[in-house]
Amino acid sequence: SLFLEVLHFPPLFDEMILNVIFGGFLYGFVSVIALKADGSTGGTDFIAMYVSERFHRGIWEYVFAFNVLILLIFGSMFGWAAAGYSILFQLISTQTISRYYHRYSQILVEITTKDPEQVAKQFKTYFRHGMTVIPAYGAYSQSNFFLCKSIVSSYEEREVIERIREVDPECITYTHKVDHFYGRFYRRPIE
Template sequence: MHSAAKEFSRDSKRFFLVLTGGFLMAVNLVIFVKPADLFPGGFSGITLLLQDIFQKEFNLHLPYSLTVYAFNLVPAIIGFKYIGKRFTFFSVVMIFISGLFTDLLSGLGWPLLTDDILLCAVFGGILNAVAVVLCLLAESSSGGTDFIAIYISEKTGRSAWNLIFGFNCLILFFAGLSAGWNKALYSIIFQYTSSQVINLLYKKYSKITLLIITDKSEEVYRTIKQLTNHGATVFEGRGEYSGKNHKLVYTVVSAAESGKLEKQLRTVDPTAFINVIQSKDILGRFFRRHPD
């Protein structure tokens, strides 16, 4: 019963995060992206580009929600097969909510906040990143190219958001040919801002090396194993200042785990000396928690 209640609580939290992320994504499209005629990249950008083309060439309104749902069918299947069923379910919920509210809010005639394209590009990129990060914290995605980014990151253990930024710039190249280079270049600012904020806020694929000098190496290792499921290597050394022998515990964890782990290690051994190092790359076996 306790396990079922814990699972329900976790799923409720994930559901709240994807609902909030989906709503913020729709708000961003309506108040920043569309008024400035920006193209956010990915399937959202392709959908807006198609809407623009159909309106200009055929005088037809292409529904945003139905179009973006159709584009996400194949990525959703890939996510279901290679990433996780629950991950894909919550991602689909996010896609549905963002598409639905984009059409609903567009029909309400949302008031114009600013007509400055640069402000729309910067703050739209920030709001887009917040929406995406909420979905990532819920162990889901905002759909489209995010499915691809998560798949690559899970396979390689490295953040793929800069790679997706490059792919989106390619899309914006074609948008520039169709809708004008001014809008396309501002859209690249939007994409760059969004990618950098995501990298700043979401640390799952960043690695932290901990060098811990302690006299309680066994307790320290048990704490590392319990909280992160990562291993450690223990070295013996002598402190030249004190002349005493100590143990050096070496481990690598994700940046998302390091804060909680460092706090707990201080409880286990208040006298431990901990050196925290940003790790650029890791080669070899490294435990990763896969989304379900």
């Protein structure tokens, strides 16, 4: 609030709607950067992070609903035009956060390898997740191999693949999104 009193920024566009759209996206994007660094913008995202940590899922749609409720009260007291612009701003910013902040998204990583011991050892060294190793038979190659499976955070996907390929460059790896996961799952705490 102090900076808004001291510093003055001219609007980027002459159209109010363009300012709201651009501002909502920019605010959402900056919020994602802060959240990925385990920070907060000091608004309702602080509460959202606490609740999300407790229930292990993003709750940005509820944050949006709460903010809309507050803005509807504001609109009834001070005018609907500003409340409408603010609701549009909130919609764009929370959708941007939901789209780009995936701390609670999980993926299944499946590695096809002939050396499961090395893959499992490398995985266990760098990640705090379990891994299931299943013997398999390749119909095309007519040879034995193993499927190594694990659920990891979407933020860990790239590092998992890089670490596994260090010990088995010939492995075949694929990932896909997990909609629901029930059970114990390690997630690095927010500090």
